Amino acid sequence: MNEIESHGGPAANLPEARASVQQVPDHFENPGLPEHTPRLGDVDPRADKRRERIVLALFALSTLGTIGVLVAYFALPTGKDVATIHRSNLWLGLGLAASLLGIGLAAVQWAKSIMSNEELVESRHPMESSPQVREAAVRNLAEGVKDSGISRRGLLKSAVVGSLALFPLTIAVPLIGNMGGTWDVSKLKHTMWKKGLRLTIDPNGRGIKASDVTIGSVWHVIPEGLDKTPDPLEEKAKAMVLVVRLDPRDVKSEQIPGASYEGIFAYSKVCTHVGCPVALYEQQTHHLLCPCHQSTFDVADGARVIFGPAKRPLPQLPITVDDQGYLVAKSDFTQPVGPSFWERLR
């Protein structure tokens, strides 16, 4: 603490510091092992006895755990109700934990507090083989190359290289070929919605009367006849739609003019980010939130993205009503639904 005072402050200290940098030695001496300090158990037999008892207790805990598992297995059978399953799992798990943890803790405690406490240095041996072995290996390789005649027989050389280069195709082609099962991207551009197809309630398939869609309500919609298609889940994944009715005073903009019916808007439920179902609708703010990455769309503003990683608004489904007053689609979506793909061109 007297250093700064004796040198008259940090500024005066500078030349001294520079000089000390120059004095750094080329190498440091091996500081050696720290001084050996005996453990309490090494000097005090009572402490040693106590440590042994701790290890014993841990092994006893393990034994008790094993017995506990067996007892729980036979004495606490699982019945039909969840409570008995819960009880059985709980006691089996606790017993198992005690059984295994007891052994582990006891072994570590044993090694740390009872086994010898001497610092040891294990010297590092050279890794490389002896010169004789290395020479023999190189000689063997050279002899093999000479024996194969690869330098004389040029055709064989090409055949080896060619077959080795081609082999990965047996793995790569099926792997790439099976990605997505098909390369027909036109399927991504169209859904089963078409002119006149009714909007129905997911999951029961009832038609939706426009007069039933009240302001503030939200409807999860599938196309009529979805369950009769060859692959309903594939179709649903593309065609699912969310229908809301907005107060005309709340509508800020429309994505496709004339695609809504008297304030009833139908938007694709597939997020344009990575395709999760966007379904968390806040009726007061008209915000539609994606549960996966919090992309938020403003339904009152043409399903514009107002937050999150999505880059495009949710595609709107043009709708109208049929002569019985049920909501029907005017056409398919006017753009591909869901996340971007290579050939989307937008």
Place this chain on the structure above:
Amino acid sequence: MKSLAARRHDRRAPIVLLALALILTGGLYAVLAAPSSAQAAPVTSQADAQAGQKLFEANCATCHGMGAVGTAIAPSLVGVGAAAVDFQVGTGRMPMTMSGPQAQAKPVQFTQDQISQLAAYVAGLGPGPQIPTADMVDPSKGDPATGMAVFRTNCAMCHNAVGAGGALTQGKFAPNLWQTTPTHIYEAMLTGPQSMPVFNDANITPTEKRDVIAFLKQQGGTQPGGLDLGSLGPVSEGLWAWVVGIGLLIGAAVWIGAKSS
């Protein structure tokens, strides 16, 4: 004493402290999880409307205006129906104590009679959804399997697959539904309180609403696997694994590597 002091300055000490802090944080998180509760509601009658009007003018008119026509800070209650009043007042959400992202359930401010009177008054202002009868919300008469299908499509995205609740935007959230009474669940679907959309009887039929209640009444009980961690899915499970699980592993590694005293 000297060896104690030396160990206190061990360079592993920060790691041990960090591990302990992480375990403590995880433990505290596991402890902090408070459900909300509410009361049931009987049917109201028109005779209560007069008393309800007095209650309304004394307790609600400041925000909702005289005659419940609404003001700049609170919506009109004409046509919201008795169901909305029974839900909002019966769960303690109204009267609000302070403005915030959303009105939260809190201890109920009125007796059941007073709630019925308020509901009768508001119901008289304009036609609106009625309070369901006990039969309409009886979980034992619903089909939980159908209820699950309806819940999964319409409710699970906000309220979580088993009704444990979940976060919305800007401090709003969908509450846990395990302690909510069947009547209040029904009324919430019918009236769409706050951020929640309306699910009218054409969208989810009264029978389906009862099925949803039957499904919800089977959730939130004893779990077969032990700790349910709030049934919040990967969020709480991840937190548990990363904070408590890895914290314990780090603690064990430090213990194994430390010299015995």
